Amino acid sequence: MKLPQTGGCQCGMLRYEITETPRLIYTCHCTDCQRITSSAFSMAFVVTSEAFRLTGAEPRHLQRTTDTGRVATRWVCPECGSWICAAPRSGSAMRTVRAGTLDDTSWLQPTVHFWTRSAQPWVVLPEGGQRFETQPADLRKH
Numbered sequence: 001m002k003l004p005q006t007g008g009c010q011c012g013m014l015r016y017e018i019t020e021t022p023r024l025i026y027t028c029h030c031t032d033c034q035r036i037t038s039s040a041f042s043m044a045f046v047v048t049s050e051a052f053r054l055t056g057a058e059p060r061h062l063q064r065t066t067d068t069g070r071v072a073t074r075w076v077c078p079e080c081g082s083w084i085c086a087a088p089r090s091g092s093a094m095r096t097v098r099a100g101t102l103d104d105t106s107w108l109q110p111t112v113h114f115w116t117r118s119a120q121p122w123v124v125l126p127e128g129g130q131r132f133e134t135q136p137a138d139l140r141k142h
């Protein structure tokens, strides 16, 4: 995998680049992710804030309240609505980016799996990864 890696929304207006190897690549099987993505799980990676840079349009900010009562903000393309990443959390030096928005997703290998208790029954997780029934508080999602 070479750096920087680029990515963006479906219509191409919102673009970004990352300049470091992700610290974490994970899948999330929570029911929020299943609903938002209309899929079985979501996939995301975590990089430091300094390693993430928007290079296209300004995202639209969508807020929602999570199961734990926290307000989470998603950055989406104002034109096509693609979910690109989470807003930077106050006090956090990390950014969580939706992995499927990378231009090249071939090198992505999730090693951590969150919210396996609500995983679809047919999902088979790869051997060797870390699995969590829910999500440890120090590994925050979205």
Ligand SMILES: [Zn+2]
Pocket (backbone or CB within 6 Å): 009, 010, 011, 012, 013, 014, 077, 078, 079, 080, 081, 082
């Ligand atoms: Zn777009």
Ligand SMILES: [Zn+2]
Pocket (backbone or CB within 6 Å): 028, 029, 030, 031, 032, 033, 034, 042, 115, 141
């Ligand atoms: Zn989730």
